[in-house]
Amino acid sequence: MTLDVRPSARDVLSHGRALFDPALRAAVDRLPGTMRHIAGYHFGWWDADGTQLDADQGKAIRPTMTLCSAAAVGGAVADAVPAAVAVELVHNFTLLHDDVMDRDRTRRHRATAWCVFGTGQAILAGDALLTLAYEVLAEDGHPAFRPAATALSHAVLAVQDGQAADLSFETRTDVTLPECVRMAQQKTAALLGCATGLGALYGGGTPEQVAHLRSFGEHIGLAFQLVDDLLGIWGDPEVTGKPVHSDLVSRKKSLPVVAALRTTSPAADRLAELYLTPDPLAPATAATAADLVAEAGGRAWCRDEIATHHARAAESLRLGAVNERPAAELSALADLITHRDH
Incomplete structure:
Protein backbone atom coordinates (compact mmCIF):
# COMPACT_ATOMS: atom_id res chain seq x y z
CA MET A 1 0.00 0.00 0.00
CA THR A 2 1.20 3.51 -0.79
CA LEU A 3 0.01 6.85 0.52
CA ASP A 4 -2.28 8.78 -1.79
CA VAL A 5 -1.14 12.14 -0.42
CA ARG A 6 2.33 12.93 0.88
CA PRO A 7 2.17 14.45 4.37
CA SER A 8 2.84 18.16 4.66
CA ALA A 9 5.82 18.93 6.87
CA ARG A 10 3.97 21.97 8.22
CA ASP A 11 0.99 19.82 9.20
CA VAL A 12 3.26 17.22 10.79
CA LEU A 13 4.98 19.88 12.91
CA SER A 14 1.67 21.48 13.88
CA HIS A 15 0.25 18.14 14.95
CA GLY A 16 3.41 17.27 16.85
CA ARG A 17 3.36 20.52 18.78
CA ALA A 18 -0.29 20.02 19.68
CA LEU A 19 0.61 16.64 21.16
CA PHE A 20 3.63 17.60 23.27
CA ASP A 21 3.14 21.31 24.00
CA PRO A 22 0.68 20.89 26.92
CA ALA A 23 3.11 18.51 28.63
CA LEU A 24 6.02 20.88 27.96
CA ARG A 25 4.16 23.81 29.50
CA ALA A 26 3.12 21.71 32.48
CA ALA A 27 6.73 20.70 33.07
CA VAL A 28 8.06 24.28 32.83
CA ASP A 29 5.31 25.43 35.21
CA ARG A 30 6.96 23.32 37.91
CA LEU A 31 10.19 25.31 37.80
CA PRO A 32 10.99 27.84 40.53
CA GLY A 33 9.47 31.24 39.75
CA THR A 34 12.51 33.03 38.34
CA MET A 35 13.62 30.10 36.21
CA ARG A 36 10.04 29.57 34.98
CA HIS A 37 9.78 33.21 33.96
CA ILE A 38 13.04 33.19 31.96
CA ALA A 39 12.24 29.84 30.36
CA GLY A 40 8.77 31.01 29.33
CA TYR A 41 10.26 34.16 27.81
CA HIS A 42 12.80 32.07 25.91
CA PHE A 43 10.05 29.74 24.63
CA GLY A 44 8.07 32.75 23.39
CA TRP A 45 5.14 32.28 25.75
CA TRP A 46 5.33 35.73 27.34
CA ASP A 47 7.25 38.98 27.27
CA ALA A 48 9.91 40.09 29.75
CA ASP A 49 7.23 41.56 32.03
CA GLY A 50 5.08 38.42 31.90
CA THR A 51 2.56 39.60 29.29
CA GLN A 52 1.23 36.62 27.37
CA LEU A 53 2.50 36.39 23.80
CA ASP A 54 2.11 34.27 20.72
CA ALA A 55 5.71 34.69 19.57
CA ASP A 56 7.72 32.42 17.28
CA GLN A 57 8.45 29.25 19.26
CA GLY A 58 10.56 27.55 16.62
CA LYS A 59 9.60 24.60 14.45
CA ALA A 60 9.90 21.93 17.19
CA ILE A 61 11.49 19.53 14.72
CA ARG A 62 13.26 17.40 17.33
CA PRO A 63 10.31 16.53 19.59
CA THR A 64 8.07 15.98 16.58
CA MET A 65 10.62 13.55 15.18
CA THR A 66 10.60 11.76 18.54
CA LEU A 67 6.85 11.25 18.32
CA CYS A 68 6.95 10.19 14.67
CA SER A 69 9.75 7.72 15.38
CA ALA A 70 7.69 6.04 18.09
CA ALA A 71 4.84 5.56 15.64
CA ALA A 72 7.21 4.50 12.85
CA VAL A 73 8.29 1.40 14.81
CA GLY A 74 4.71 0.50 15.69
CA GLY A 75 4.37 2.19 19.07
CA ALA A 76 1.83 4.56 20.57
CA VAL A 77 2.66 8.24 20.10
CA ALA A 78 1.28 9.11 23.54
CA ASP A 79 3.88 6.88 25.19
CA ALA A 80 6.67 8.98 23.67
CA VAL A 81 5.40 12.40 24.82
CA PRO A 82 7.70 12.51 27.90
CA ALA A 83 10.69 11.66 25.70
CA ALA A 84 9.67 14.42 23.26
CA VAL A 85 9.38 16.93 26.09
CA ALA A 86 12.78 15.91 27.47
CA VAL A 87 14.37 16.36 24.04
CA GLU A 88 12.83 19.82 23.63
CA LEU A 89 13.99 20.86 27.12
CA VAL A 90 17.54 19.73 26.39
CA HIS A 91 17.54 21.48 23.01
CA ASN A 92 16.52 24.76 24.64
CA PHE A 93 19.09 24.29 27.39
CA THR A 94 21.70 24.26 24.63
CA LEU A 95 20.19 27.34 22.96
CA LEU A 96 20.24 29.38 26.16
CA HIS A 97 23.88 28.53 26.73
CA ASP A 98 24.88 28.93 23.08
CA ASP A 99 23.43 32.44 22.99
CA VAL A 100 25.59 33.40 25.97
CA MET A 101 28.77 31.84 24.58
CA ASP A 102 28.27 33.22 21.08
CA ARG A 103 27.05 36.60 22.41
CA ASP A 104 24.05 36.40 20.09
CA ARG A 105 21.65 39.22 20.86
CA THR A 106 18.60 37.94 18.97
CA ARG A 107 16.85 34.61 18.51
CA ARG A 108 13.62 34.14 16.58
CA HIS A 109 13.52 37.90 16.02
CA ARG A 110 13.50 38.67 19.77
CA ALA A 111 16.18 39.70 22.26
CA THR A 112 17.92 36.65 23.71
CA ALA A 113 17.34 35.76 27.35
CA TRP A 114 20.82 36.80 28.50
CA CYS A 115 20.32 40.27 26.99
CA VAL A 116 17.06 40.69 28.90
CA PHE A 117 17.76 38.96 32.20
CA GLY A 118 21.55 38.86 32.40
CA THR A 119 24.19 36.27 31.62
CA GLY A 120 24.08 34.44 34.95
CA GLN A 121 20.31 34.17 35.00
CA ALA A 122 20.19 32.80 31.45
CA ILE A 123 22.81 30.17 32.28
CA LEU A 124 20.87 29.11 35.36
CA ALA A 125 17.65 28.90 33.36
CA GLY A 126 19.39 26.62 30.88
CA ASP A 127 20.66 24.45 33.73
CA ALA A 128 17.11 24.27 35.08
CA LEU A 129 15.78 23.00 31.74
CA LEU A 130 18.45 20.30 31.60
CA THR A 131 17.59 19.15 35.13
CA LEU A 132 13.90 19.21 34.31
CA ALA A 133 14.42 17.00 31.27
CA TYR A 134 15.68 14.13 33.40
CA GLU A 135 12.92 14.71 35.95
CA VAL A 136 10.30 14.39 33.20
CA LEU A 137 11.77 11.07 32.08
CA ALA A 138 12.12 9.71 35.61
CA GLU A 139 8.60 10.63 36.71
CA ASP A 140 6.97 9.03 33.68
CA GLY A 141 8.03 5.56 34.79
CA HIS A 142 8.40 4.18 31.26
CA PRO A 143 10.29 0.85 31.18
CA ALA A 144 12.84 2.44 28.84
CA PHE A 145 13.71 5.24 31.27
CA ARG A 146 17.21 4.02 32.15
CA PRO A 147 18.52 3.49 28.59
CA ALA A 148 16.76 6.70 27.57
CA ALA A 149 18.47 8.70 30.32
CA THR A 150 21.81 7.20 29.32
CA ALA A 151 21.26 8.03 25.65
CA LEU A 152 20.24 11.58 26.55
CA SER A 153 23.35 12.01 28.71
CA HIS A 154 25.58 10.81 25.89
CA ALA A 155 23.94 13.29 23.52
CA VAL A 156 24.34 16.19 25.97
CA LEU A 157 28.02 15.40 26.47
CA ALA A 158 28.51 15.21 22.70
CA VAL A 159 26.80 18.60 22.25
CA GLN A 160 29.02 20.14 24.91
CA ASP A 161 32.16 18.68 23.34
CA GLY A 162 31.07 19.96 19.95
CA GLN A 163 30.41 23.43 21.33
CA ALA A 164 33.83 23.43 22.99
CA ALA A 165 35.43 22.52 19.66
CA ASP A 166 33.46 25.25 17.90
CA LEU A 167 34.68 27.82 20.41
CA SER A 168 38.28 26.65 20.03
CA PHE A 169 38.06 27.09 16.26
CA GLU A 170 37.63 30.85 16.75
CA THR A 171 41.28 31.27 17.72
CA ARG A 172 42.79 28.64 15.41
CA THR A 173 44.02 28.96 11.85
CA ASP A 174 44.64 25.24 11.30
CA VAL A 175 41.12 23.79 11.54
CA THR A 176 40.79 20.73 9.28
CA LEU A 177 37.64 19.62 7.48
CA PRO A 178 37.40 16.29 9.41
CA GLU A 179 37.56 18.27 12.66
CA CYS A 180 34.82 20.57 11.44
CA VAL A 181 32.59 17.67 10.38
CA ARG A 182 33.10 15.96 13.73
CA MET A 183 32.17 19.17 15.52
CA ALA A 184 28.92 19.33 13.55
CA GLN A 185 28.20 15.68 14.29
CA GLN A 186 28.54 16.35 18.00
CA LYS A 187 26.97 19.80 18.23
CA THR A 188 23.92 19.16 16.04
CA ALA A 189 23.62 15.58 14.80
CA ALA A 190 23.99 13.91 18.20
CA LEU A 191 20.85 15.44 19.71
CA LEU A 192 18.73 14.88 16.61
CA GLY A 193 19.87 11.27 16.51
CA CYS A 194 19.02 10.98 20.19
CA ALA A 195 15.55 12.42 19.48
CA THR A 196 14.69 9.80 16.87
CA GLY A 197 16.39 7.01 18.82
CA LEU A 198 14.42 7.84 21.97
CA GLY A 199 11.21 7.85 19.96
CA ALA A 200 11.93 4.36 18.65
CA LEU A 201 12.90 3.24 22.16
CA TYR A 202 9.67 4.58 23.69
CA GLY A 203 7.71 3.09 20.81
CA GLY A 204 8.92 -0.36 21.77
CA GLY A 205 11.24 -0.80 18.81
CA THR A 206 13.78 -3.59 18.60
CA PRO A 207 17.45 -2.72 19.19
CA GLU A 208 17.95 -2.81 15.42
CA GLN A 209 15.05 -0.43 14.83
CA VAL A 210 16.32 1.95 17.51
CA ALA A 211 19.76 1.95 15.88
CA HIS A 212 18.32 2.60 12.40
CA LEU A 213 16.08 5.44 13.60
CA ARG A 214 18.98 6.96 15.52
CA SER A 215 21.11 6.75 12.37
CA PHE A 216 18.32 8.47 10.43
CA GLY A 217 18.34 11.36 12.92
CA GLU A 218 22.12 11.63 12.94
CA HIS A 219 22.35 11.90 9.15
CA ILE A 220 19.53 14.43 9.02
CA GLY A 221 21.17 16.31 11.90
CA LEU A 222 24.43 16.65 10.00
CA ALA A 223 22.52 17.78 6.91
CA PHE A 224 20.72 20.28 9.15
CA GLN A 225 24.04 21.81 10.21
CA LEU A 226 25.34 21.90 6.65
CA VAL A 227 22.23 23.79 5.56
CA ASP A 228 22.48 26.13 8.56
CA ASP A 229 26.07 26.93 7.65
CA LEU A 230 25.06 27.75 4.09
CA LEU A 231 22.27 29.97 5.38
CA GLY A 232 24.76 31.68 7.70
CA ILE A 233 26.46 32.98 4.56
CA TRP A 234 23.79 33.18 1.87
CA GLY A 235 20.53 33.06 3.82
CA ASP A 236 17.80 35.69 3.55
CA PRO A 237 17.90 37.85 6.72
CA GLU A 238 14.08 37.98 6.69
CA VAL A 239 14.07 34.20 7.11
CA THR A 240 17.17 33.58 9.22
CA GLY A 241 16.79 36.60 11.52
CA LYS A 242 20.50 37.27 11.09
CA PRO A 243 22.31 39.88 8.97
CA VAL A 244 23.47 38.82 5.53
CA HIS A 245 26.89 37.10 5.57
CA SER A 246 26.70 37.01 9.39
CA ASP A 247 29.01 33.99 9.77
CA LEU A 248 31.60 35.62 7.53
CA VAL A 249 31.51 38.96 9.32
CA SER A 250 32.51 37.14 12.52
CA ARG A 251 35.02 34.98 10.56
CA LYS A 252 33.28 31.81 11.73
CA LYS A 253 34.99 28.63 10.57
CA SER A 254 31.84 26.98 9.32
CA LEU A 255 31.72 23.92 7.09
CA ALA A 289 34.53 36.35 1.12
CA ALA A 290 31.17 34.78 0.22
CA ASP A 291 32.13 34.85 -3.46
CA LEU A 292 35.50 33.29 -2.64
CA VAL A 293 33.90 30.47 -0.62
CA ALA A 294 31.70 29.64 -3.59
CA GLU A 295 34.56 29.97 -6.10
CA ALA A 296 36.78 27.68 -4.04
CA GLY A 297 34.07 25.01 -3.98
CA GLY A 298 32.83 25.30 -0.39
CA ARG A 299 29.22 25.87 -1.34
CA ALA A 300 29.13 23.00 -3.83
CA TRP A 301 30.83 20.63 -1.36
CA CYS A 302 28.16 21.37 1.26
CA ARG A 303 25.34 20.80 -1.20
CA ASP A 304 26.84 17.45 -2.22
CA GLU A 305 27.19 16.43 1.44
CA ILE A 306 23.59 17.43 2.17
CA ALA A 307 22.38 15.19 -0.66
CA THR A 308 24.59 12.33 0.55
CA HIS A 309 23.36 12.46 4.15
CA HIS A 310 19.76 12.88 3.02
CA ALA A 311 20.08 9.66 1.00
CA ARG A 312 21.73 7.81 3.89
CA ALA A 313 18.98 8.98 6.23
CA ALA A 314 16.34 7.70 3.82
CA GLU A 315 17.99 4.28 3.76
CA SER A 316 18.17 4.13 7.57
CA LEU A 317 14.50 5.06 7.75
CA ARG A 318 13.61 2.34 5.24
CA LEU A 319 15.42 -0.25 7.34
CA GLY A 320 13.97 0.84 10.69
CA ALA A 321 10.37 1.90 10.11
CA VAL A 322 7.43 -0.52 9.88
CA ASN A 323 4.53 1.95 9.67
CA GLU A 324 4.15 3.77 6.38
CA ARG A 325 2.38 6.93 7.50
CA PRO A 326 4.79 8.03 10.28
CA ALA A 327 7.72 7.03 8.08
CA ALA A 328 6.36 9.35 5.40
CA GLU A 329 6.01 12.08 8.02
CA LEU A 330 9.65 11.66 9.02
CA SER A 331 10.61 11.76 5.36
CA ALA A 332 8.66 15.01 4.93
CA LEU A 333 10.52 16.54 7.87
CA ALA A 334 13.84 15.38 6.41
CA ASP A 335 12.93 17.08 3.13
CA LEU A 336 12.02 20.26 4.99
CA ILE A 337 15.40 20.29 6.75
CA THR A 338 17.49 19.57 3.68
CA HIS A 339 15.63 21.73 1.17
CA ARG A 340 15.57 25.02 3.00
CA ASP A 341 16.64 27.83 0.67
CA HIS A 342 20.45 27.75 0.46
Whole structure:
Protein backbone atom coordinates (compact mmCIF):
# COMPACT_ATOMS: atom_id res chain seq x y z
CA MET A 1 0.00 0.00 0.00
CA THR A 2 1.20 3.51 -0.79
CA LEU A 3 0.01 6.85 0.52
CA ASP A 4 -2.28 8.78 -1.79
CA VAL A 5 -1.14 12.14 -0.42
CA ARG A 6 2.33 12.93 0.88
CA PRO A 7 2.17 14.45 4.37
CA SER A 8 2.84 18.16 4.66
CA ALA A 9 5.82 18.93 6.87
CA ARG A 10 3.97 21.97 8.22
CA ASP A 11 0.99 19.82 9.20
CA VAL A 12 3.26 17.22 10.79
CA LEU A 13 4.98 19.88 12.91
CA SER A 14 1.67 21.48 13.88
CA HIS A 15 0.25 18.14 14.95
CA GLY A 16 3.41 17.27 16.85
CA ARG A 17 3.36 20.52 18.78
CA ALA A 18 -0.29 20.02 19.68
CA LEU A 19 0.61 16.64 21.16
CA PHE A 20 3.63 17.60 23.27
CA ASP A 21 3.14 21.31 24.00
CA PRO A 22 0.68 20.89 26.92
CA ALA A 23 3.11 18.51 28.63
CA LEU A 24 6.02 20.88 27.96
CA ARG A 25 4.16 23.81 29.50
CA ALA A 26 3.12 21.71 32.48
CA ALA A 27 6.73 20.70 33.07
CA VAL A 28 8.06 24.28 32.83
CA ASP A 29 5.31 25.43 35.21
CA ARG A 30 6.96 23.32 37.91
CA LEU A 31 10.19 25.31 37.80
CA PRO A 32 10.99 27.84 40.53
CA GLY A 33 9.47 31.24 39.75
CA THR A 34 12.51 33.03 38.34
CA MET A 35 13.62 30.10 36.21
CA ARG A 36 10.04 29.57 34.98
CA HIS A 37 9.78 33.21 33.96
CA ILE A 38 13.04 33.19 31.96
CA ALA A 39 12.24 29.84 30.36
CA GLY A 40 8.77 31.01 29.33
CA TYR A 41 10.26 34.16 27.81
CA HIS A 42 12.80 32.07 25.91
CA PHE A 43 10.05 29.74 24.63
CA GLY A 44 8.07 32.75 23.39
CA TRP A 45 5.14 32.28 25.75
CA TRP A 46 5.33 35.73 27.34
CA ASP A 47 7.25 38.98 27.27
CA ALA A 48 9.91 40.09 29.75
CA ASP A 49 7.23 41.56 32.03
CA GLY A 50 5.08 38.42 31.90
CA THR A 51 2.56 39.60 29.29
CA GLN A 52 1.23 36.62 27.37
CA LEU A 53 2.50 36.39 23.80
CA ASP A 54 2.11 34.27 20.72
CA ALA A 55 5.71 34.69 19.57
CA ASP A 56 7.72 32.42 17.28
CA GLN A 57 8.45 29.25 19.26
CA GLY A 58 10.56 27.55 16.62
CA LYS A 59 9.60 24.60 14.45
CA ALA A 60 9.90 21.93 17.19
CA ILE A 61 11.49 19.53 14.72
CA ARG A 62 13.26 17.40 17.33
CA PRO A 63 10.31 16.53 19.59
CA THR A 64 8.07 15.98 16.58
CA MET A 65 10.62 13.55 15.18
CA THR A 66 10.60 11.76 18.54
CA LEU A 67 6.85 11.25 18.32
CA CYS A 68 6.95 10.19 14.67
CA SER A 69 9.75 7.72 15.38
CA ALA A 70 7.69 6.04 18.09
CA ALA A 71 4.84 5.56 15.64
CA ALA A 72 7.21 4.50 12.85
CA VAL A 73 8.29 1.40 14.81
CA GLY A 74 4.71 0.50 15.69
CA GLY A 75 4.37 2.19 19.07
CA ALA A 76 1.83 4.56 20.57
CA VAL A 77 2.66 8.24 20.10
CA ALA A 78 1.28 9.11 23.54
CA ASP A 79 3.88 6.88 25.19
CA ALA A 80 6.67 8.98 23.67
CA VAL A 81 5.40 12.40 24.82
CA PRO A 82 7.70 12.51 27.90
CA ALA A 83 10.69 11.66 25.70
CA ALA A 84 9.67 14.42 23.26
CA VAL A 85 9.38 16.93 26.09
CA ALA A 86 12.78 15.91 27.47
CA VAL A 87 14.37 16.36 24.04
CA GLU A 88 12.83 19.82 23.63
CA LEU A 89 13.99 20.86 27.12
CA VAL A 90 17.54 19.73 26.39
CA HIS A 91 17.54 21.48 23.01
CA ASN A 92 16.52 24.76 24.64
CA PHE A 93 19.09 24.29 27.39
CA THR A 94 21.70 24.26 24.63
CA LEU A 95 20.19 27.34 22.96
CA LEU A 96 20.24 29.38 26.16
CA HIS A 97 23.88 28.53 26.73
CA ASP A 98 24.88 28.93 23.08
CA ASP A 99 23.43 32.44 22.99
CA VAL A 100 25.59 33.40 25.97
CA MET A 101 28.77 31.84 24.58
CA ASP A 102 28.27 33.22 21.08
CA ARG A 103 27.05 36.60 22.41
CA ASP A 104 24.05 36.40 20.09
CA ARG A 105 21.65 39.22 20.86
CA THR A 106 18.60 37.94 18.97
CA ARG A 107 16.85 34.61 18.51
CA ARG A 108 13.62 34.14 16.58
CA HIS A 109 13.52 37.90 16.02
CA ARG A 110 13.50 38.67 19.77
CA ALA A 111 16.18 39.70 22.26
CA THR A 112 17.92 36.65 23.71
CA ALA A 113 17.34 35.76 27.35
CA TRP A 114 20.82 36.80 28.50
CA CYS A 115 20.32 40.27 26.99
CA VAL A 116 17.06 40.69 28.90
CA PHE A 117 17.76 38.96 32.20
CA GLY A 118 21.55 38.86 32.40
CA THR A 119 24.19 36.27 31.62
CA GLY A 120 24.08 34.44 34.95
CA GLN A 121 20.31 34.17 35.00
CA ALA A 122 20.19 32.80 31.45
CA ILE A 123 22.81 30.17 32.28
CA LEU A 124 20.87 29.11 35.36
CA ALA A 125 17.65 28.90 33.36
CA GLY A 126 19.39 26.62 30.88
CA ASP A 127 20.66 24.45 33.73
CA ALA A 128 17.11 24.27 35.08
CA LEU A 129 15.78 23.00 31.74
CA LEU A 130 18.45 20.30 31.60
CA THR A 131 17.59 19.15 35.13
CA LEU A 132 13.90 19.21 34.31
CA ALA A 133 14.42 17.00 31.27
CA TYR A 134 15.68 14.13 33.40
CA GLU A 135 12.92 14.71 35.95
CA VAL A 136 10.30 14.39 33.20
CA LEU A 137 11.77 11.07 32.08
CA ALA A 138 12.12 9.71 35.61
CA GLU A 139 8.60 10.63 36.71
CA ASP A 140 6.97 9.03 33.68
CA GLY A 141 8.03 5.56 34.79
CA HIS A 142 8.40 4.18 31.26
CA PRO A 143 10.29 0.85 31.18
CA ALA A 144 12.84 2.44 28.84
CA PHE A 145 13.71 5.24 31.27
CA ARG A 146 17.21 4.02 32.15
CA PRO A 147 18.52 3.49 28.59
CA ALA A 148 16.76 6.70 27.57
CA ALA A 149 18.47 8.70 30.32
CA THR A 150 21.81 7.20 29.32
CA ALA A 151 21.26 8.03 25.65
CA LEU A 152 20.24 11.58 26.55
CA SER A 153 23.35 12.01 28.71
CA HIS A 154 25.58 10.81 25.89
CA ALA A 155 23.94 13.29 23.52
CA VAL A 156 24.34 16.19 25.97
CA LEU A 157 28.02 15.40 26.47
CA ALA A 158 28.51 15.21 22.70
CA VAL A 159 26.80 18.60 22.25
CA GLN A 160 29.02 20.14 24.91
CA ASP A 161 32.16 18.68 23.34
CA GLY A 162 31.07 19.96 19.95
CA GLN A 163 30.41 23.43 21.33
CA ALA A 164 33.83 23.43 22.99
CA ALA A 165 35.43 22.52 19.66
CA ASP A 166 33.46 25.25 17.90
CA LEU A 167 34.68 27.82 20.41
CA SER A 168 38.28 26.65 20.03
CA PHE A 169 38.06 27.09 16.26
CA GLU A 170 37.63 30.85 16.75
CA THR A 171 41.28 31.27 17.72
CA ARG A 172 42.79 28.64 15.41
CA THR A 173 44.02 28.96 11.85
CA ASP A 174 44.64 25.24 11.30
CA VAL A 175 41.12 23.79 11.54
CA THR A 176 40.79 20.73 9.28
CA LEU A 177 37.64 19.62 7.48
CA PRO A 178 37.40 16.29 9.41
CA GLU A 179 37.56 18.27 12.66
CA CYS A 180 34.82 20.57 11.44
CA VAL A 181 32.59 17.67 10.38
CA ARG A 182 33.10 15.96 13.73
CA MET A 183 32.17 19.17 15.52
CA ALA A 184 28.92 19.33 13.55
CA GLN A 185 28.20 15.68 14.29
CA GLN A 186 28.54 16.35 18.00
CA LYS A 187 26.97 19.80 18.23
CA THR A 188 23.92 19.16 16.04
CA ALA A 189 23.62 15.58 14.80
CA ALA A 190 23.99 13.91 18.20
CA LEU A 191 20.85 15.44 19.71
CA LEU A 192 18.73 14.88 16.61
CA GLY A 193 19.87 11.27 16.51
CA CYS A 194 19.02 10.98 20.19
CA ALA A 195 15.55 12.42 19.48
CA THR A 196 14.69 9.80 16.87
CA GLY A 197 16.39 7.01 18.82
CA LEU A 198 14.42 7.84 21.97
CA GLY A 199 11.21 7.85 19.96
CA ALA A 200 11.93 4.36 18.65
CA LEU A 201 12.90 3.24 22.16
CA TYR A 202 9.67 4.58 23.69
CA GLY A 203 7.71 3.09 20.81
CA GLY A 204 8.92 -0.36 21.77
CA GLY A 205 11.24 -0.80 18.81
CA THR A 206 13.78 -3.59 18.60
CA PRO A 207 17.45 -2.72 19.19
CA GLU A 208 17.95 -2.81 15.42
CA GLN A 209 15.05 -0.43 14.83
CA VAL A 210 16.32 1.95 17.51
CA ALA A 211 19.76 1.95 15.88
CA HIS A 212 18.32 2.60 12.40
CA LEU A 213 16.08 5.44 13.60
CA ARG A 214 18.98 6.96 15.52
CA SER A 215 21.11 6.75 12.37
CA PHE A 216 18.32 8.47 10.43
CA GLY A 217 18.34 11.36 12.92
CA GLU A 218 22.12 11.63 12.94
CA HIS A 219 22.35 11.90 9.15
CA ILE A 220 19.53 14.43 9.02
CA GLY A 221 21.17 16.31 11.90
CA LEU A 222 24.43 16.65 10.00
CA ALA A 223 22.52 17.78 6.91
CA PHE A 224 20.72 20.28 9.15
CA GLN A 225 24.04 21.81 10.21
CA LEU A 226 25.34 21.90 6.65
CA VAL A 227 22.23 23.79 5.56
CA ASP A 228 22.48 26.13 8.56
CA ASP A 229 26.07 26.93 7.65
CA LEU A 230 25.06 27.75 4.09
CA LEU A 231 22.27 29.97 5.38
CA GLY A 232 24.76 31.68 7.70
CA ILE A 233 26.46 32.98 4.56
CA TRP A 234 23.79 33.18 1.87
CA GLY A 235 20.53 33.06 3.82
CA ASP A 236 17.80 35.69 3.55
CA PRO A 237 17.90 37.85 6.72
CA GLU A 238 14.08 37.98 6.69
CA VAL A 239 14.07 34.20 7.11
CA THR A 240 17.17 33.58 9.22
CA GLY A 241 16.79 36.60 11.52
CA LYS A 242 20.50 37.27 11.09
CA PRO A 243 22.31 39.88 8.97
CA VAL A 244 23.47 38.82 5.53
CA HIS A 245 26.89 37.10 5.57
CA SER A 246 26.70 37.01 9.39
CA ASP A 247 29.01 33.99 9.77
CA LEU A 248 31.60 35.62 7.53
CA VAL A 249 31.51 38.96 9.32
CA SER A 250 32.51 37.14 12.52
CA ARG A 251 35.02 34.98 10.56
CA LYS A 252 33.28 31.81 11.73
CA LYS A 253 34.99 28.63 10.57
CA SER A 254 31.84 26.98 9.32
CA LEU A 255 31.72 23.92 7.09
CA PRO A 256 31.58 25.74 3.72
CA VAL A 257 34.43 28.02 4.78
CA VAL A 258 36.68 25.18 5.95
CA ALA A 259 35.80 23.13 2.88
CA ALA A 260 36.82 26.08 0.70
CA LEU A 261 40.04 26.71 2.63
CA ARG A 262 41.20 23.10 2.20
CA THR A 263 41.32 23.46 -1.60
CA THR A 264 44.35 24.51 -3.59
CA SER A 265 43.18 27.55 -5.49
CA PRO A 266 43.72 31.31 -5.68
CA ALA A 267 40.25 31.80 -4.20
CA ALA A 268 41.17 29.71 -1.16
CA ASP A 269 44.42 31.63 -0.71
CA ARG A 270 42.59 34.96 -0.84
CA LEU A 271 39.96 33.71 1.58
CA ALA A 272 42.67 32.60 4.00
CA GLU A 273 44.16 36.10 3.88
CA LEU A 274 40.81 37.66 4.75
CA TYR A 275 40.32 35.22 7.63
CA LEU A 276 43.68 36.15 9.15
CA THR A 277 42.30 39.63 9.84
CA PRO A 278 41.76 39.92 13.63
CA ASP A 279 38.74 42.22 13.38
CA PRO A 280 35.23 41.44 12.09
CA LEU A 281 34.98 41.71 8.33
CA ALA A 282 33.40 44.81 6.87
CA PRO A 283 30.18 44.18 4.88
CA ALA A 284 31.88 44.65 1.51
CA THR A 285 34.75 42.36 2.51
CA ALA A 286 32.29 39.75 3.78
CA ALA A 287 30.51 39.84 0.43
CA THR A 288 33.86 39.22 -1.28
CA ALA A 289 34.53 36.35 1.12
CA ALA A 290 31.17 34.78 0.22
CA ASP A 291 32.13 34.85 -3.46
CA LEU A 292 35.50 33.29 -2.64
CA VAL A 293 33.90 30.47 -0.62
CA ALA A 294 31.70 29.64 -3.59
CA GLU A 295 34.56 29.97 -6.10
CA ALA A 296 36.78 27.68 -4.04
CA GLY A 297 34.07 25.01 -3.98
CA GLY A 298 32.83 25.30 -0.39
CA ARG A 299 29.22 25.87 -1.34
CA ALA A 300 29.13 23.00 -3.83
CA TRP A 301 30.83 20.63 -1.36
CA CYS A 302 28.16 21.37 1.26
CA ARG A 303 25.34 20.80 -1.20
CA ASP A 304 26.84 17.45 -2.22
CA GLU A 305 27.19 16.43 1.44
CA ILE A 306 23.59 17.43 2.17
CA ALA A 307 22.38 15.19 -0.66
CA THR A 308 24.59 12.33 0.55
CA HIS A 309 23.36 12.46 4.15
CA HIS A 310 19.76 12.88 3.02
CA ALA A 311 20.08 9.66 1.00
CA ARG A 312 21.73 7.81 3.89
CA ALA A 313 18.98 8.98 6.23
CA ALA A 314 16.34 7.70 3.82
CA GLU A 315 17.99 4.28 3.76
CA SER A 316 18.17 4.13 7.57
CA LEU A 317 14.50 5.06 7.75
CA ARG A 318 13.61 2.34 5.24
CA LEU A 319 15.42 -0.25 7.34
CA GLY A 320 13.97 0.84 10.69
CA ALA A 321 10.37 1.90 10.11
CA VAL A 322 7.43 -0.52 9.88
CA ASN A 323 4.53 1.95 9.67
CA GLU A 324 4.15 3.77 6.38
CA ARG A 325 2.38 6.93 7.50
CA PRO A 326 4.79 8.03 10.28
CA ALA A 327 7.72 7.03 8.08
CA ALA A 328 6.36 9.35 5.40
CA GLU A 329 6.01 12.08 8.02
CA LEU A 330 9.65 11.66 9.02
CA SER A 331 10.61 11.76 5.36
CA ALA A 332 8.66 15.01 4.93
CA LEU A 333 10.52 16.54 7.87
CA ALA A 334 13.84 15.38 6.41
CA ASP A 335 12.93 17.08 3.13
CA LEU A 336 12.02 20.26 4.99
CA ILE A 337 15.40 20.29 6.75
CA THR A 338 17.49 19.57 3.68
CA HIS A 339 15.63 21.73 1.17
CA ARG A 340 15.57 25.02 3.00
CA ASP A 341 16.64 27.83 0.67
CA HIS A 342 20.45 27.75 0.46
